[in-house]
Every structure is written in C-alpha cells, then in structure tokens.
Amino acid sequence: MSDNGKDIPVVRMENIVKRFGTITALNGVDFSVHRGQVAGLLGDNGAGKSTLIKVLTGVHTPTSGQIYFEGELVDIPSPQVARAMGIETCYQDLALVNQMSIARNFYLGRELVRRIGPVRWLNVRGMSQKARDALRDIGIHIRSPNEKVGKLSGGERQSIAIGRARYFGAKLLILDEPTSALSVGETRKVLAYTQAAKERGLGVIFITHNVSHVYQAADTFTIIRHGELVGTYTKDEVTEMDIADLITGERER
Amino acid sequence: MATIAARLQPARRWIIESPISGPLITLVVVLILFSLFVPNFLTVRSMSGIVNAATLTGTITVGVTLLMIAGEFDLSVGPMMAMGAFLFGLTVEGGNPVLALLLALLVPALMGAINGFIVIRTRIPSFITTLSTLFIYRGIVWLFSGGQMFQTIQEAVIYDVFNGRLDFLADAIQGANFRTAALWWIGLVLVMQYLLVRTKFGNHVFATGGGIGAAAAQGVNVRRIKVICFILSGVAAGFAGVLLFSQFKTVRIATGAGEELKAIASAVVGGTLLTGGSGSIVGALLGVLIISMLRTGVVLTNLIPADNFEAIVGVTIVAAAIFNHWVREQS
Numbered sequence: 066m067s068d069n070g071k072d073i074p075v076v077r078m079e080n081i082v083k084r085f086g087t088i089t090a091l092n093g094v095d096f097s098v099h100r101g102q103v104a105g106l107l108g109d110n111g112a113g114k115s116t117l118i119k120v121l122t123g124v125h126t127p128t129s130g131q132i133y134f135e136g137e138l139v140d141i142p143s144p145q146v147a148r149a150m151g152i153e154t155c156y157q158d159l160a161l162v163n164q165m166s167i168a169r170n171f172y173l174g175r176e177l178v179r180r181i182g183p184v185r186w187l188n189v190r191g192m193s194q195k196a197r198d199a200l201r202d203i204g205i206h207i208r209s210p211n212e213k214v215g216k217l218s219g220g221e222r223q224s225i226a227i228g229r230a231r232y233f234g235a236k237l238l239i240l241d242e243p244t245s246a247l248s249v250g251e252t253r254k255v256l257a258y259t260q261a262a263k264e265r266g267l268g269v270i271f272i273t274h275n276v277s278h279v280y281q282a283a284d285t286f287t288i289i290r291h292g293e294l295v296g297t298y299t300k301d302e303v304t305e306m307d308i309a310d311l312i313t314g315e316r317e318r
Numbered sequence: 319m320a321t322i323a324a325r326l327q328p329a330r331r332w333i334i335e336s337p338i339s340g341p342l343i344t345l346v347v348v349l350i351l352f353s354l355f356v357p358n359f360l361t362v363r364s365m366s367g368i369v370n371a372a373t374l375t376g377t378i379t380v381g382v383t384l385l386m387i388a389g390e391f392d393l394s395v396g397p398m399m400a401m402g403a404f405l406f407g408l409t410v411e412g413g414n415p416v417l418a419l420l421l422a423l424l425v426p427a428l429m430g431a432i433n434g435f436i437v438i439r440t441r442i443p444s445f446i447t448t449l450s451t452l453f454i455y456r457g458i459v460w461l462f463s464g465g466q467m468f469q470t471i472q473e474a475v476i477y478d479v480f481n482g483r484l485d486f487l488a489d490a491i492q493g494a495n496f497r498t499a500a501l502w503w504i505g506l507v508l509v510m511q512y513l514l515v516r517t518k519f520g521n522h523v524f525a526t527g528g529g530i531g532a533a534a535a536q537g538v539n540v541r542r543i544k545v546i547c548f549i550l551s552g553v554a555a556g557f558a559g560v561l562l563f564s565q566f567k568t569v570r571i572a573t574g575a576g577e578e579l580k581a582i583a584s585a586v587v588g589g590t591l592l593t594g595g596s597g598s599i600v601g602a603l604l605g606v607l608i609i610s611m612l613r614t615g616v617v618l619t620n621l622i623p624a625d626n627f628e629a630i631v632g633v634t635i636v637a638a639a640i641f642n643h644w645v646r647e648q649s
Contacts, residue, residue, distance in 0.1 A: 145537060148537060156531070156535065159531035159535055160535070161529070162525050162529035162595065163528065163595075164528040164595040164596045165521075165528055165595075169521060169525075170532075173521065173525055173532075173533065173538065174522075174537035174538050175536075176521055178518060189516070
C-alpha cells in the first residue's frame with residue numbers, strides 16, 4: 066500500500082452484471098469510491114442505482130463481476146457481512162426507529178450491557194451519556210439523548226444516522242436520498258455532515274435524483290441509465306446541466 | 319407563579335413521557351368516581367375481589383402485550399390456556415406436580431412457536447394466522463380431552479402454591495380475600511417489565527415493533543425476536559391455565575374462550591399501541607385492573623344489569639384509547 070493507501074479505492078466494483086430472470090437490471094457497471102471522497106451515484110427511477118447498492122451491501126448477489134474492498138477481492142453474501150467490513154447504509158426512512166429514544170437508536174444492535182455472571186442488563190445511563198458525547202464530538206447537538214427520534218426533524222434524524230455510522234467505525238457510508246425530504250436549511254446541515262465525514266477519511270456514496278444537492282456535495286458523478294454505465298465524471302468535467310442531460314439521455318456521453 | 323410552574327415541570331414531563339401515566343390516571347379517576355358514588359366499593363373485600371377477578375386475564379395479557387409491542391397479535395391464547403389447564407390437572411392427578419407444571423408451560427410454548435414460525439415463514443399477518451390456530455388449537459384441546467371436562471376433588475400442595483388463599487391476610491384484615499395467584503401475576507409482570515425496558519432483548523422487541531426495517535438494518539434478528547415473543551405469549555397463557563386449574567380444579571374445552579379479546583382490550587386500555595413499538599407491561603396490569611374495577615363497580619351500582627357489563631367495557635376501551643392518544647400527542 067503506497068502513501069497510506071489513499072489511492073486504493075475503499076471499494077471498486079468492476080463489470081457488475083445483475084439479472085433477475087430475463088430482466089437485466091445491471092449490465093457491466095463499474096463504480097468506485099476512494100477514501101475522503103464523495104461519489105455521487107445518479108440515475109432516473111429504475112436506472113439501477115438501488116440494485117447496484119444492494120449488490121454492494123450484500124442484499125443481492127451479482128450474476129457476474131468483481132467487488133474489491135480496500136484492494137482485496139471480496140464476496141459479500143449478506144448485509145451482516147457488509148456491515149462487518151465497515152459498509153454502513155443510511156436509508157431515507159429506514160434508518161431509525163421513531164418510537165425509540167436517540168440513545169437507544171444510537172446503540173441499537175450494539176447495546177452496552179453490564180453483567181454479573183450470566184445476568185446481563187442494559188447500561189442505560191452509559192448509552193445516554195456516550196451517545197450524547199459521540200454526537201457532540203461530530204458536531205451534532207441534541208436536546209436530550211432520551212428524546213424520541215419521532216420528535217426530531219428529518220435533518221436531525223439523518224444526521225444522527227450519519228453520526229452513528231461514523232462513530233461505529235464505518236469506512237464506507239452509503240446515503241440513500243439523504244436530502245430528498247428536507248428543507249433548505251436542513252439540507253445544508255446534512256451536506257455539511259457529509260463533508261465532515263469525507264474530511265475524516267470516509268468514502269461516501271451519495272445516491273440521489275437531486276442534481277443540485279449532489280453537485281454541491283460530491284467529487285465524482287457516476288451516472289447510470291437503463292442498467293448501463295453512462296460514465297463517471299469529475300466536477301471539472303461537467304456542469305449541473307450536463308449531469309441532468311446525461312441522466313435523462315437527452316445527451317449521449 | 320413561575321416557581322409553581324417550574325415545580326410542576328417534572329410532573330408534567332412524567333405524564334407526557336411515561337407510557338403508564340395514561341392508564342394510571344384512568345385507574346385513579348375510575349377508583350375515585352366509584353368510591354364516591356357506589357356504596358361498598360371502597361372496601362378491602364371488593365378490592366381483593368377486583369384483583370382476583372383480574373388475575374387470569376392479567377396473566378394472559380402479559381404475553382399478549384409483549385407480542386403487541388413486537389408488532390404482532392395472538393388470538394389463540396384461549397385454547398392454549400385450556401391446554402395448559404388440562405395438562406396440569408391431569409398430570410397432577412397422575413401424581414407428578416413438577417412434570418405437570420413443565421407440560422403446562424412447554425406445550426403452549428410449542429403452540430406459540432408454531433404461531434411464530436407460520437408468521438415469519440409465510441408472512442401471513444399474525445391476526446389471520448392466530449385466528450386460524452385459535453380454532454385449530456381448540457380442536458386439539460377437544461381431541462386431547464376426548465370432549466370431556468376434567469375436574470377433581472383431590473387436594474395437592476401445588477394447588478395452594480399457585481392459587482391458595484392467603485389466610486394470614488384474611489385473618490389480619492376483615493375481607494382481605496387475596497390469593498397467591500395474584501402474587502404470581504404481579505411477579506410475572508415485574509419480570510417481564512424488567513426484561514422489556516432493561517435488557518437487550520426488550521430493546522429489540524421495541525425496535526422490531528416500532529420499525530422492523532430499521533431494526534433489521536442495525537443487525538437485530540427480527541424474526542427470532544418475533545418467534546420468542548410468540549413463545550412467551552404461549553407460556554403466559556399456559557401459566558394462566560395452571561392458575562385457573564389450581565383455583566377451580568375444573569377445566570372445560572371452552573375454557574379461556576374470549577380471553578384473547580379481553581387481553582388485547584386490556585393492553586390497549588393500558589397504553590399499548592395496536593401498531594406496535596410502544597407499550598408497557600405494567601400499563602397492561604393497570605388496564606386489566608381498570609376493566610375489573612368497572613365490572614365490580616357496575617355490579618355494585620345496580621343501575622345497569624351486570625349482564626350488560628360488556629357495553630361498559632366497550633365504552634371504556636374507546637375512552638381510554640382516546641385519552642392515551644391525547645396524552646401522547648401532548649409531547
């Protein structure tokens with residue numbers, strides 16, 4: 066690994082093909098993300114964005130193609146394996162449980178427990194304090210770690226999901242439509258957290274329809290249409306307008 | 319003025335945030351109203367009667383509430399209770415009380431596991447699944463019992479352990495007709511409440527019922543959680559059968575009929591959401607007590623025929639559900 070591995074992509078997907086019966090959802094797509102980089106993944110509804118991400122997160126097995134994680138050829142058979150590798154996905158609506166508190170959401174599936182012999186119980190106070198501290202360190206200020214997530218705004222929820230992924234050592238953060246339901250102010254905040262995650266050296270995949278949001282946030286833009294790769298462009302190669310045209314197919318590559 | 323408001327602030331927050339504040343307020347209001355207007359209501363005798371009448375449904379409600387918090391229903395608790403009572407009665411009669419207890423818990427546990435597996439394998443809603451096993455299990459009880467009721471006049475220590483009279487209380491206080499079954503029920507409530515709010519398992523129950531997708535995405539084994547809750551619902555129903563047989567020493571095929579809806583009603587009055595993800599076992603205990611209190615109160619008033627008590631329950635469920643919703647909305 067040369068200079069702390071910065072030029073080795075966190076993840077590189079090569080020639081990914083995914084067929085469902087006779088339908089080809091992905092036909093030879095290449096996609097990669099480096100550390101400290103935000104990679105925009107764009108395409109119209111049904112273009113294959115979410116199929117590609119589901120291949121990466123172990124939900125679907127590719128029909129053919131290779132996935133390299135930190136330079137190593139890997140097999141990702143399940144979401145659990147993807148998580149163990151450090152791939153965290155923040156889904157639009159599925160990130161948090163609304164009826165549970167911030168602290169309980171933060172530690173969901175990784176609860177802190179105390180134990181005496183075989184008897185184990187939740188370290189409720191520890192989880193509250195640590196969740197508050199961890200979020201504050203990332204720059205997210207909350208009123209109380211015991212507040213129910215359902216009482217928060219969409220932007221606050223999104224930021225807590227991002228903060229949680231970062232705190233638990235994610236190497237690759239996948240944001241699925243992170244700004245689609247947010248107000249202008251909240252969008253700005255979420256974009257700022259995305260930048261902060263990138264500056265800490267995470268690879269970030271930013272999936273969206275919204276060209277203007279992704280244009281602010283991302284370093285590269287990968288566009289797919291009808292399951293085919295249209296191309297991957299850096300910011301100085303394309304304008305917002307170019308990207309929109311490439312998504313809809315009004316202009317060919 | 320400001321200081322009074324400030325002092326009231328913690329109380330206000332508790333009312334808004336605690337899942338049991340709604341049912342607790344309802345219980346106190348019902349208690350006060352009946353005490354004021356119904357003679358002989360606020361007596362040790364009627365209080366112990368209210369608790370005793372609540373115990374069996376209350377025990378079933380513990381499991382049903384847990385399952386509802388996990389986002390599922392169990393309509394098959396009635397025949398599981400009857401199965402528990404038959405197994406317990408017959409095996410105690412055969413001279414083996416320990417095996418009797420084990421069978422009365424394990425067989426309903428297995429029935430609960432079957433409910434759970436059908437739900438997670440087929441994804442048929444649990445309302446439909448357990449509606450059909452309600453009839454199937456009633457049929458199994460019929461086959462098992464040969465269509466006969468079972469009763470005994472034999473005495474056994476285990477009957478007193480599970481549902482004996484607390485004579486020392488009755489001797490000390492006039493009319494204090496409490497039974498050991500109430501202690502088992504309250505113990506079960508406390509254990510379950512602890513499991514629910516202070517363990518990883520409980521956290522996963524809330525997460526499964528509140529947001530199954532988010533829970534699964536965080537690595538919660540939601541299918542396992544659901545199956546465990548179905549099993550616990552069966553165990554609680556079987557245990558209610560043990561308590562029932564210990565008291566009446568009689569069990570029929572129809573034993574437990576209608577308990578499933580009483581349990582769901584009690585859970586809702588106790589603040590548990592029908593949509594899952596929110597609720598309390600202690601709240602469910604309060605819910606059962608509220609309904610039992612209404613029954614006793616209505617009987618004592620003589621205004622409404624006791625047979626028409628169900629109508630009052632219906633009104634209460636709606637009123638309590640509206641009230642609990644209103645409390646929730648305040649935050």
